[in-house]
Amino acid sequence: MITASYFTAAIVVMAVITFISRYFFFTTSFQIRIPxxxxxxxxxxxxxxxxxxxxxxxxxxxxxxxxxxxxxxxxxxxxxxxxxxxxxxxxxxxxxxxxxxxxxxxxxxxxxx
Known part of the structure; x- marks a missing residue:
C-alpha cells in the first residue's frame, strides 16, 4: 500500500536529483564542456x-x-x-x-x- 511517507520520500528523491543535475551546470569548480x-x-x-x-x-x-x-x-x-x-x-x-x-x-x- 502506498502511504503518505512514500510520496514524501519520492518528492525528496526527485528534489535531490534535480538539485544535483542543475548544480553541475551552475558551479564554477566543476566545468562541463558541451559539444x-x-x-x-x-x-x-x-x-x-x-x-x-x-x-x-x-x-x-x-x-x-x-x-x-x-x-x-x-x-x-x-x-x-x-x-x-x-x-x-x-x-x-x-x-x-x-x-x-x-x-x-x-x-x-x-x-x-
Whole structure:
C-alpha cells in the first residue's frame, strides 16, 4: 500500500536529483564542456516542454466528452490549430500568442465547448 511517507520520500528523491543535475551546470569548480552539436539542440527544449504541457489539455478537452466528434467541436482543438497556422505564417511569437488567444475566446463566444 502506498502511504503518505512514500510520496514524501519520492518528492525528496526527485528534489535531490534535480538539485544535483542543475548544480553541475551552475558551479564554477566543476566545468562541463558541451559539444556544439548538443548545445544546438537546447534551442528545441522550450518548444518540446510547451508541447508536452499543451497537447494533453487540447485533446483531453474534446475527447473526454464524446470521442472524435467532440474533438471537432472543441474550442481548444481549433485554437490549437489556429496557433500552429499562425506560427507558420507569422514569425513574431507575442503576436501569435495574442491572436491565438483572441481566436480561442472568439470560438468560446460562438458556442464551441
Amino acid at each position: 556544439p552539436r548538443i548545445e544546438a539542440l537546447f534551442v528545441f527544449t522550450a518548444p518540446c516542454i510547451l508541447i508536452a504541457l499543451v497537447v494533453p489539455i487540447v485533446f483531453q478537452a474534446g475527447l473526454a466528452e464524446s470521442g472524435e466528434i467532440g474533438l471537432l467541436s472543441s474550442s481548444y482543438f481549433w485554437a490549437g490549430l489556429l496557433a500552429i497556422g499562425l506560427s507558420v505564417v507569422i514569425r513574431q511569437t507575442l503576436l501569435v500568442i495574442i491572436l491565438s488567444m483572441a481566436g480561442f475566446y472568439a470560438l468560446r463566444s460562438f458556442g464551441l465547448s
